[in-house]
Amino acid sequence: MIRVEGVQHRFGAMQVLHDVWFTVPKGTVFGFIGPNGAGKTTTLRMMATLLEPDEGRILVGGYDVVERPNDVRRVLGFMPDGFGVYERVTVAEYLEFFASAHAIPLDKRKRTVEAVMELTDLGPLRERLVSAMSKGMKQRLAIARTLLHDPEVLILDEPANGLDPRARIEMRDLIEQLQQLGKTIVLSSHILTELSDMVSAVCILEKGRVLASGPVDRIGQQLRPEQKVARAVKVRLLSYPEGCDAPFRELPDVAHVERGPDGFLRIAYHGGDETVAAIVARAVGAGLKVVRVEPERDDLEQIFLEVTRGELQ
Amino acid sequence: MSAPTEAVTEPTAAGTPPRRGLGARLRALTEDPNPILVKELRTILRTPLFVRFLYLSTGLVALLVVGIGGGAASGSQPPAEVGQVLFQVFFSIALAILCLVAPAHAATSLTNEREIGTYESLVLTGMDPARIVWGKFLASYAVFALVLVAFSPVVGIAFLFGGTSPWHVLLGFYGLLLALGPAVALGVALSARLRSTRVSILLALLVFVPFAGFGTGMLTAFGELSQREWGTSMEGPFWFTEALATRFFEPDTFLLLGVLPLYLTAMVVWFLLASAIAGVRPAAEDRSTPFKLWALAAVSGLVVIVFGVVTLFDRHDVPEGSVGVVAFTGFAMIQLATLFANEPPLPPRLWELRQESRGRLAKLAGLFGPGAAPTARFGALIVLLATFGPALAGGLARHYVFPTHDEHAQADAALLVIAAGYAAVGLFTLMFGTWLRIVLRSGVASRVIALSTLAGLAILPFLAAVLIDPSSLQDMDDHMPLLVRLTPISPIITAVLIVDDNEVFRTLEVLVPVAFYGMLALFFWTLVEARVRNVRKLVAEQRVLREKRAEEAAAMRPSFTPPANQEAVATLAAIASGEHGEVSELRSSQPPDASSNGTTTGESSTSEPGTSDSSTGSTDTTEPASDAPKEEPSS
Ligand SMILES: Nc1ncnc2c1ncn2[C@@H]1O[C@H](COP(=O)(O)OP(=O)(O)OP(=O)(O)O)[C@@H](O)[C@H]1O
Ligand SMILES: [Mg+2]
Numbered sequence: 001m002i003r004v005e006g007v008q009h010r011f012g013a014m015q016v017l018h019d020v021w022f023t024v025p026k027g028t029v030f031g032f033i034g035p036n037g038a039g040k041t042t043t044l045r046m047m048a049t050l051l052e053p054d055e056g057r058i059l060v061g062g063y064d065v066v067e068r069p070n071d072v073r074r075v076l077g078f079m080p081d082g083f084g085v086y087e088r089v090t091v092a093e094y095l096e097f098f099a100s101a102h103a104i105p106l107d108k109r110k111r112t113v114e115a116v117m118e119l120t121d122l123g124p125l126r127e128r129l130v131s132a133m134s135k136g137m138k139q140r141l142a143i144a145r146t147l148l149h150d151p152e153v154l155i156l157d158e159p160a161n162g163l164d165p166r167a168r169i170e171m172r173d174l175i176e177q178l179q180q181l182g183k184t185i186v187l188s189s190h191i192l193t194e195l196s197d198m199v200s201a202v203c204i205l206e207k208g209r210v211l212a213s214g215p216v217d218r219i220g221q222q223l224r225p226e227q228k229v230a231r232a233v234k235v236r237l238l239s240y241p242e243g244c245d246a247p248f249r250e251l252p253d254v255a256h257v258e259r260g261p262d263g264f265l266r267i268a269y270h271g272g273d274e275t276v277a278a279i280v281a282r283a284v285g286a287g288l289k290v291v292r293v294e295p296e297r298d299d300l301e302q303i304f305l306e307v308t309r310g311e312l313q
Numbered sequence: 314m315s316a317p318t319e320a321v322t323e324p325t326a327a328g329t330p331p332r333r334g335l336g337a338r339l340r341a342l343t344e345d346p347n348p349i350l351v352k353e354l355r356t357i358l359r360t361p362l363f364v365r366f367l368y369l370s371t372g373l374v375a376l377l378v379v380g381i382g383g384g385a386a387s388g389s390q391p392p393a394e395v396g397q398v399l400f401q402v403f404f405s406i407a408l409a410i411l412c413l414v415a416p417a418h419a420a421t422s423l424t425n426e427r428e429i430g431t432y433e434s435l436v437l438t439g440m441d442p443a444r445i446v447w448g449k450f451l452a453s454y455a456v457f458a459l460v461l462v463a464f465s466p467v468v469g470i471a472f473l474f475g476g477t478s479p480w481h482v483l484l485g486f487y488g489l490l491l492a493l494g495p496a497v498a499l500g501v502a503l504s505a506r507l508r509s510t511r512v513s514i515l516l517a518l519l520v521f522v523p524f525a526g527f528g529t530g531m532l533t534a535f536g537e538l539s540q541r542e543w544g545t546s547m548e549g550p551f552w553f554t555e556a557l558a559t560r561f562f563e564p565d566t567f568l569l570l571g572v573l574p575l576y577l578t579a580m581v582v583w584f585l586l587a588s589a590i591a592g593v594r595p596a597a598e599d600r601s602t603p604f605k606l607w608a609l610a611a612v613s614g615l616v617v618i619v620f621g622v623v624t625l626f627d628r629h630d631v632p633e634g635s636v637g638v639v640a641f642t643g644f645a646m647i648q649l650a651t652l653f654a655n656e657p658p659l660p661p662r663l664w665e666l667r668q669e670s671r672g673r674l675a676k677l678a679g680l681f682g683p684g685a686a687p688t689a690r691f692g693a694l695i696v697l698l699a700t701f702g703p704a705l706a707g708g709l710a711r712h713y714v715f716p717t718h719d720e721h722a723q724a725d726a727a728l729l730v731i732a733a734g735y736a737a738v739g740l741f742t743l744m745f746g747t748w749l750r751i752v753l754r755s756g757v758a759s760r761v762i763a764l765s766t767l768a769g770l771a772i773l774p775f776l777a778a779v780l781i782d783p784s785s786l787q788d789m790d791d792h793m794p795l796l797v798r799l800t801p802i803s804p805i806i807t808a809v810l811i812v813d814d815n816e817v818f819r820t821l822e823v824l825v826p827v828a829f830y831g832m833l834a835l836f837f838w839t840l841v842e843a844r845v846r847n848v849r850k851l852v853a854e855q856r857v858l859r860e861k862r863a864e865e866a867a868a869m870r871p872s873f874t875p876p877a878n879q880e881a882v883a884t885l886a887a888i889a890s891g892e893h894g895e896v897s898e899l900r901s902s903q904p905p906d907a908s909s910n911g912t913t914t915g916e917s918s919t920s921e922p923g924t925s926d927s928s929t930g931s932t933d934t935t936e937p938a939s940d941a942p943k944e945e946p947s948s
């Protein structure tokens with residue numbers, strides 16, 4: 001859906017991007033991660049036709065951003081970093097303004113605005129003045145605005161910036177919903193944990209260079225090839241009696257069982273969901289009190305720390 | 314990978330609205346008004362500060378009218394005169410307030426969007442820059458029209474004394490509304506081109522206030538002339554209300570107070586808005602066409618006005634008068650020439666892309682379209698129109714009004730000399746400026762150099778002539794030194810000599826400057842066309858090279874080819890959805906006693922049951938980090 005091919009950019013004498021390559025496949029939630037000043041905003045602004053690359057090219061939805069900016073703008077919704085909103089209008093007026101600016105035909109405009117408010121849960125706030133909204137609500141409104149022309153690609157620069165945990169989860173749900181609608185979504189952040197539960201592919205950028213890019217699990221595998229064999233779950237028990245790990249070792253697909261640092265059982269296994277079901281059945285069958293079972297994946301944060309070799313912060 | 318070709322002809326879904334008939338467009342004006350206008354009006358009416366401003370300023374106007382007007386009109390005057398003084402004071406104060414506040418307010422219109430960070434969102438909607446600019450202009454204009462409405466009751470004070478009529482008041486407001494146009498347009502134009510609101514406001518005031526002061530001074534001075542010529546009685550800048558009210562249908566009043574101000578205001582507003590639109594348009598789009606349309610209208614209007622003004626002259630003044638008026642248009646011509654000498658060598662990229670799929674007529678128009686060479690051609694046409702047009706109009710008017718005049722021959726010859734001389738100088742300025750612009754790559758530098766070259770050419774030959782022979786300038790009537798003939802003002806000197814001394818044979822003397830500047834213009838024109846061709850070739854070569862390099866580089870990165878990625882995405886999607894499924898299923902299948910226990914490991918899992926936030930407590934991977942290969946581009 002988006003291809004960034006060998007992009008370079010200079011601000012004056014400062015080379016901000018060096019030969020940046022990555023691809024955002026259709027339908028992915030893509031994390032664009034890097035510390036402050038890495039060049040994320042610069043890259044995203046190029047994707048959004050607001051800046052032209054000095055070298056290389058960027059295709060969005062098959063259109064070159066330099067040669068076909070108007071087509072790119074049609075398929076793309078962009079929420080800039082530190083987005084602004086008009087203050088003294090209501091939510092509904094705000095969205096109607098942008099619907100009109102997008103030249104959505106008059107007869108469809110009301111319906112479009114309603115649909116977008118529905119999707120972003122802004123319906124109850126329709127009469128609220130934007131100036132009287134919280135940061136989280138404004139963020140929601142800013143995302144709603146980018147959806148009006150039903151773009152295939154959403155580019156959100158630092159969407160979770162400054163949100164409290166609750167607002168962040170609401171946003172994650174919204175993004176999940178949007179992904180289910182088939183949208184390709186690019187999120188940027190300099191904070192890993194903001195994105196780790198949303199994205200399935202990432203590009204990690206530092207000082208204008210790509211450190212890693214691709215699907216999260218593939219990067220993880222490349223980082224730790226010996227671990228390629230298995231996936232793992234963490235099993236938390238109410239209590240951990242002596243020998244509580246024994247029953248799991250007997251299962252055929254379980255490769256490895258160990259105790260994690262804060263007590264839980266880390267069980268590496270082959271196969272898919274059946275194995276997980278078998279593990280749970282086994283635990284219950286053995287009279288162990290299961291409190292929680294959660295997947296342990298190739299964690300973004302781990303990847304990030306390894307890839308950036310502690311050069312951050 | 315190139316863009317799908319069918320998208321070229323596909324109507325833009327959310328882009329420009331489809332073409333409609335006039336009726337539908339008029340209906341759209343009311344049903345679907347400019348969103349920016351609506352939004353701005355809503356916003357300002359909800360701003361408490363604005364409402365307070367309305368109250369306060371209206372009160373202030375009332376106080377000032379009573380204070381100044383009452384002071385100026387001492388007890389001995391008849392009430393009608395007091396009424397007229399109060400009338401003038403009211404409108405002058407209203408004008409002063411508008412001149413101070415309106416440009417400042419309009420100057421924030423686009424910089425403000427930039428500063429709060431909404432500008433880019435607005436631009437990305439694909440809204441036509443012209444619509445954006447018009448929305449901002451109309452909104453600011455409407456706000457101050459509203460301010461005037463709020464002021465209007467105060468004028469009642471003047472009515473108490475008599476001496477004015479409702480017509481005067483209406484025409485006074487008409488004058489204010491006219492003045493408001495350039496004030497607001499200047500603010501919008503500055504805000505379209507500047508980043509900082511503060512700088513924009515400052516510049517708007519610095520430019521507009523002196524301009525308005527000068528204009529008002531001129532107008533007031535005109536009023537004294539009118540008292541003598543037309544017998545009007547009112548003093549002060551708003552004297553024209555009386556003149557218009559009493560003698561609107563006299564040709565001179567109609568032309569000078571009806572048509573001329575309207576033309577000037579409209580042209581200034583149009584120019585400023587064209588400039589604002591060019592400021593909002595990206596550099597890859599056509600920025601020069603709005604200026605070209607404006608120039609065509611302005612020059613055509615100029616021709617009409619020259620015709621009208623010459624018809625107003627007395628029989629005795631007409632030869633000198635018509636020549637003088639036409640000579641005056643030279644300034645306009647030089648400005649036009651420098652205006653069109655400010656284009657980059659190649660036409661804007663996006664315009665060119667669109668041009669490829671256009672019809673033959675558009676291709677023909679493209680010969681005068683954006684880009685240095687076509688714009689220079691267009692500029693040449695405009696220069697010719699702006700020189701020969703007024704000359705022709707002035708001549709025709711003279712023949713038409715005084716068919717039996719005996720000095721037609723001299724006057725015609727003088728006009729011809731001026732037109733031809735100006736045309737040559739204008740073409741030279743245009744071509745030289747264009748060439749400088751594409752060589753220096755700076756609009757400002759090239760303009761400064763072109764204009765100072767012109768100034769130098771106007772002055773230096775005189776100095777040189779005096780230095781060579783101190784007495785050479787003494788009998789210019791009989792033989793003008795050759796050097797002096799080369800100044801850009803020599804055609805005017807020749808024209809004056811023709812009219813004053815009845816020496817029609819001197820017409821041929823203009824051939825010297827015409828040939829000189831004409832040749833220079835031709836020379837620089839050739840340079841411009843050649844250079845543009847070169848640049849075009851160079852850019853095309855670079856482009857090919859770049860694409861080749863990009864393709865080579867792309868081929869070297871197999872991990873980025875689409876199939877591999879799609880596969881990866883498919884597995885990834887499966888994993889992603891699987892994970893969430895697992896967690897919720899597992900939790901619902903847990904024994905009831907287990908699930909009642911606290912499971913709050915992550916900060917967010919309390920507020921969001923059903924999903925687990927594993928990332929917060931995930932530093933438990935015990936494997937040491939290995940130097941595994943990364944998908945780092947190898948350069
Ligand atoms: N308009 C500009 N002019 C000059 N330099 C700029 C400009 N915009 C960005 N930069 C520089 O380019 C570099 C990359 O900036 P960018 O905003 O893309 O980083 P970022 O990854 O988005 O950082 P952050 O997390 O802080 O948003 C920074 O060093 C910044 O100082
Ligand atoms: Mg940024």
